[in-house]
């Protein structure tokens with residue numbers, strides 16, 4: 001453990017202090033996966049009238065994505081797509097997307113950010129919403145992936161009888177994806 005005394009104001013900081021902070025932050029990158037896994041576990045407490053709790057829904061969505069041959073970052077994103085509900089159901093897609101953003105491809109970020117608008121096809125008519133909300137994104141290079149995510153993996157994943165893989169199955173790819181930020 002270094003004895004470097006850190007700054008009290010950023011405008012008094014030194015390069016040496018920032019090197020120390022950088023290396024200590026990097027050493028504890030595993031915190032991110034630990035926090036994400038804990039948030040996913042906590043989704044097990046949220047059911048709110050659905051047939052399955054939100055952890056089961058998340059695991060089932062990821063199971064379907066994996067079985068369809070999706071890449072690891074897409075499978076992890078499928079697992080985490082509703083993680084924003086840990087804090088707030090309103091705006092949950094953006095909360096999840098921003099947590100994922102440094103760790104996944106840009107198109108995967110876009111799919112998670114917009115997933116509720118795609119999902120609306122299957123239930124917005126019950127609220128007087130626009131079932132074609134996804135049309136605003138038609139033409140985007142990730143549009144087809146957004147449709148696949150919502151139509152085949154997410155909206156189908158409220159089935160208590162589906163053979164859903166446990167969180168422990170996904171833990172290795174969660175740790176791998178969150179170990180490597182592509183941006184800060």
Ligand SMILES: [Fe+2]
Pocket residue numbers: 057061081082154
């Ligand atoms: Fe979902």
